[in-house]
Amino acid sequence: MRKSWVIGNWKMNGSLVENERLVRDLLNQASFSNCVALCVPFPYLSQVANLVNGSGLILAAQNVNSHSSGAYTGEVSVSMLKEMGVEMVLVGHSERRQMFGESDLSVAEKAGALVESGLTPIVCLGETLDERESGLAKQVVLSQLAAVSAHLGAAGLAKCILAYEPVWAIGTGRVATAPQVQEVHAWLRRALAEIDEVLAQKISILYGGSVKPVNAMELFGCVDVDGGLIGGAALNSADFVAICQTPCKQ
Numbered sequence: 192m193r194k195s196w197v198i199g200n201w202k203m204n205g206s207l208v209e210n211e212r213l214v215r216d217l218l219n220q221a222s223f224s225n226c227v228a229l230c231v232p233f234p235y236l237s238q239v240a241n242l243v244n245g246s247g248l249i250l251a252a253q254n255v256n257s258h259s260s261g262a263y264t265g266e267v268s269v270s271m272l273k274e275m276g277v278e279m280v281l282v283g284h285s286e287r288r289q290m291f292g293e294s295d296l297s298v299a300e301k302a303g304a305l306v307e308s309g310l311t312p313i314v315c316l317g318e319t320l321d322e323r324e325s326g327l328a329k330q331v332v333l334s335q336l337a338a339v340s341a342h343l344g345a346a347g348l349a350k351c352i353l354a355y356e357p358v359w360a361i362g363t364g365r366v367a368t369a370p371q372v373q374e375v376h377a378w379l380r381r382a383l384a385e386i387d388e389v390l391a392q393k394i395s396i397l398y399g400g401s402v403k404p405v406n407a408m409e410l411f412g413c414v415d416v417d418g419g420l421i422g423g424a425a426l427n428s429a430d431f432v433a434i435c436q437t438p439c440k441q
């Protein structure tokens with residue numbers, strides 16, 4: 192039985208007032224069907240750490256630098272995040288790959304630094320529309336996975352969560368269909384099984400890209416989907432709560 196997750200990625204949104212309202216709305220819920228984490232912008236980590244303290248909601252960050260310290264102006268290290276109570280960190284989000292030039296190697300190095308310090312990397316993978324339309328989706332997601340796997344090995348990979356986020360479905364309202372999502376998740380799980388059968392059965396693979404309360408049930412019903420990575424809908428407490436309460440099939 193794999194852990195199922197609903198992870199909210201706030202991206203570059205929020206304010207002290209809005210964050211408090213959103214988190215308090217979540218804390219008012221008695222329980223959720225999935226484990227829940229919030230990827231919060233750096234300046235608000237301390238605020239949200241205090242709000243979620245002892246609640247079972249997990250504090251997560253959206254990025255990290257793989258170096259441990261030094262002259263890297265504007266960057267944040269794993270130990271800094273750990274000190275703030277962060278347990279999980281997104282790495283390789285497509286917005287970072289596309290807008291900030293992150294490579295497969297830098298994503299793998301970030302994941303490695305996190306695993307080494309006992310934090311959970313949420314490794315994002317996904318193809319662009321062009322790549323999908325050129326029939327390259329499988330090759331792209333498997334090569335993104337291979338880069339992380341080469342750096343971490345099976346034991347390190349076992350400490351990660353994977354998130355398949357087709358770039359064309361992020362923030363566009365254009366959701367991948369359940370069969371499209373299941374197909375990619377099955378490719379990923381098969382590739383993992385070639386590394387290690389037990390790893391393949393244990394690792395959680397989330398889907399992200401325009402997940403809303405109306406489509407969460409169908410997407411989470413796919414056998415290889417272990418929850419979701421949620422952008423826009425994570426900023427609306429009613430929507431996010433509804434998604435958190437949508438059970439995964441397995």
Ligand code: 13P
Nearest residue numbers: 200361362400401422423
């Ligand atoms: P949307 O849910 O807004 O499409 O964003 C998905 C995402 O990028 C989560 O990381």
